[in-house]
Every structure is written in structure tokens, then in C-alpha cells.
Amino acid sequence: MGCSGIPTIDISPFLKEGVDEDGKKKIKEVISEACCQYGFFQIANHGVPLDLMMQALELSKTFFEYPDDEKLKASPGSSAPLPAGYSRQPEHSPDKNEYLLMFPPDSNFNIYPQNPPEFRGVLEEIFLHLTKVGILLESILNECLGFPANFLKEYNDDRSWDFMVALRYFPATENENNGILEHEDGNCITFVFQDDVGGLQVRKNNEWIPVTPIPSTIVVNLGDVFQVLSNNKFKSATHRVVRAKGRSRHSYAFFYNLHGEKWVEPLPQFSKDIGEPPKYKKFQFKEYQQLRMRNKTHPPSKPEDVINITHYAITP
Numbered sequence: 001m002g003c004s005g006i007p008t009i010d011i012s013p014f015l016k017e018g019v020d021e022d023g024k025k026k027i028k029e030v031i032s033e034a035c036c037q038y039g040f041f042q043i044a045n046h047g048v049p050l051d052l053m054m055q056a057l058e059l060s061k062t063f064f065e066y067p068d069d070e071k072l073k074a075s076p077g078s079s080a081p082l083p084a085g086y087s088r089q090p091e092h093s094p095d096k097n098e099y100l101l102m103f104p105p106d107s108n109f110n111i112y113p114q115n116p117p118e119f120r121g122v123l124e125e126i127f128l129h130l131t132k133v134g135i136l137l138e139s140i141l142n143e144c145l146g147f148p149a150n151f152l153k154e155y156n157d158d159r160s161w162d163f164m165v166a167l168r169y170f171p172a173t174e175n176e177n178n179g180i181l182e183h184e185d186g187n188c189i190t191f192v193f194q195d196d197v198g199g200l201q202v203r204k205n206n207e208w209i210p211v212t213p214i215p216s217t218i219v220v221n222l223g224d225v226f227q228v229l230s231n232n233k234f235k236s237a238t239h240r241v242v243r244a245k246g247r248s249r250h251s252y253a254f255f256y257n258l259h260g261e262k263w264v265e266p267l268p269q270f271s272k273d274i275g276e277p278p279k280y281k282k283f284q285f286k287e288y289q290q291l292r293m294r295n296k297t298h299p300p301s302k303p304e305d306v307i308n309i310t311h312y313a314i315t316p
């Protein structure tokens with residue numbers, strides 16, 4: 001266990017040659033417990049080189065410090081399902097950050113900054129590393145949930161909707177310090193790494209727990225897809241970002257996603273087969289992603305009108 005209030009799990013037994021069945025079993029127990037309770041944990045020894053993570057943070061910092069006209073050269077085109085390239089939250093948004101979004105390196109949607117010149121290569125490399133971590137974590141969760149071998153791999157067999165965001169949160173002002181309001185992620189699994197400023201908080205037993213930055217670890221939080229598939233057995237993590245005074249915060253969030261054409265619903269082994277009513281209606285993933293995108297482009301004036309997974313909840 002780490003000292004930051006959420007478990008830090010060394011996942012090297014899943015990456016090393018040889019069979020450490022005991023080691024793997026313990027990891028699955030800790031992950032299952034964390035996912036049943038609140039849906040987040042941190043991983044260490046995950047295979048992403050620390051110097052690459054550090055370099056990615058340094059380069060995004062350099063990029064975000066450029067004047068607007070340089071950053072805006074990487075502004076999104078209109079055809080992508082999400083705004084690829086550089087964007088800033090709209091003025092009226094309560095979230096005070098700017099970001100650079102990319103799809104997998106082979107996607108035609110990507111718009112890369114030309115400067116700093118090494119940025120693109122590092123973004124592409126880290127994206128591929130995080131994709132591998134996503135595939136590994138999904139296979140571990142497959143075992144935690146007792147699915148047949150490769151069940152999630154076959155269900156989630158297209159990586160083209162995955163995306164990664166490099167974020168910069170502006171320093172807090174005297175009057176407000178929100179970076180991202182309390183939310184759950186709509187995807188399958190999110191991976192976050194961050195600089196040393198801090199500000200990410202996760203809700204556990206109704207308390208906000210700060211996720212203290214540890215340079216080599218990656219924060220993992222479960223998204224709504226897992227909560228729905230498991231009919232609420234696994235929880236989509238509630239989290240937020242609070243801005244620090246005096247310093248910008250930089251982080252990367254990698255969204256291991258689902259293809260938009262896929263349908264999502266509680267699986268029979270967590271509902272019908274065990275006599276539990278399904279807690280969600282079946283929905284197509286792209287519809288949900290579009291509704292969530294609208295939350296961002298046209299933020300509703302009342303926070304209760306923000307669409308989240310309860311939109312599909314079946315109330316008994």
C-alpha cells in the first residue's frame with residue numbers, strides 16, 4: 001500500500017517472464033477490492049519508462065508556455081469525433097485548463113504541434129506504451145471479474161477510439177480553484193500521470209482523498225463502461241482536480257476506450273444469471289460519448305443537467 005490513501009500496486013508479476021501465480025493472485029485481490037469500493041488505484045512497474053513520462057511532461061510544459069498564436073497552429077479540424085489538437089476550455093466552462101488531444105498515432109485526425117520538435121515523437125511513443133498498459137489492465141480486470149479468457153479483449157477489439165490528453169491547469173486565483181469538476185469518466189479505464197504539483201482527488205467513502213504524485217506511478221481509474229458491464233459491482237471512480245496557487249499543473253490522461261459502434265449493457269452473469277435486475281438500459285457507446293461531449297461544448301447552466309451514466313439507469 002502507498003501512503004497516499006489509495007493502493008499502489010506493483011504489477012511486475014504480470015510483465016515478467018515466469019509464473020508468479022501467488023503474486024498475480026494478490027494483485028487481483030487488491031485490484032478487485034479497490035474496484036468494488038471506489039474504482040481507483042495506482043500502478044508501479046508498469047513498463048512505461050520513467051524518463052519518457054518525465055520528458056512528456058517537460059515537453060507539454062514547454063508547449064503550453066508558448067504564446068497563443070503558436071499553440072493555435074495545432075487547433076482542431078472539424079471532422080474528428082473529439083477535438084484533436086490544441087484546445088482550451090470555453091470561457092464559460094467551470095473547468096480551467098487547456099489541453100492537447102490525440103488519437104492513436106496512425107489516426108488521420110491527429111493534429112500535432114510542430115514545436116517543440118521532439119514533442120510529436122514522444123507523444124506517439126507514450127501513447128503506444130499506454131495502449132499496452134491498457135490491454136494488460138483490461139486482461140487483469142477480465143480475470144478479476146471471472147470472465148472467460150479473452151472475453152474483454154474480444155469485446156473491446158478496436159483501439160481507434162482511444163485518446164490521450166496532455167493537460168495544463170492554470171494556477172488558482174484568489175476566488176476559485178476548480179480544475180475539473182467532480183465527475184466519472186465515460187470510458188473503460190483511464191490512466192493518469194502527473195507532475196509534482198498535485199491536485200487530483202478521488203472520492204472514497206464520501207471523503208476527497210488527494211492523490212499524492214509519485215513520479216513513477218500511474219493512476220488508474222475505472223470508467224462507466226465497467227460499472228455498467230458489471231451492473232455496479234465495479235465502480236466508476238468519482239474524481240476532480242483542484243488547482244494549486246502559484247503554479248500550473250501538468251498531467252496526461254489516457255482514455256482506454258470502446259469503439260463507438262459497441263453496445264454496452266449489464267452482462268447476464270451480473271444480472272439475469274444471479275437474479276439481479278439490470279441497473280442500466282442498453283446503449284450504444286457513441287451516443288453516450290456524444291452526449292458527454294455536449295456537456296463540454298454546451299455546459300448546462302444547472303449542474304444536475306450534466307449528462308452522466310445515470311442517464312441510462314433503470315430506477316426500480
Ligand SMILES: O=C(O)CCC(=O)C(=O)O
Nearest residue numbers: 167185192200241251253
Ligand atoms: O488531470 C488529471 O489528473 C485528471 C484528468 C481527468 O480526470 C479527465 O480528464 O477526465
Ligand SMILES: [Fe+2]
Nearest residue numbers: 183184185239
Ligand atoms: Fe476524469
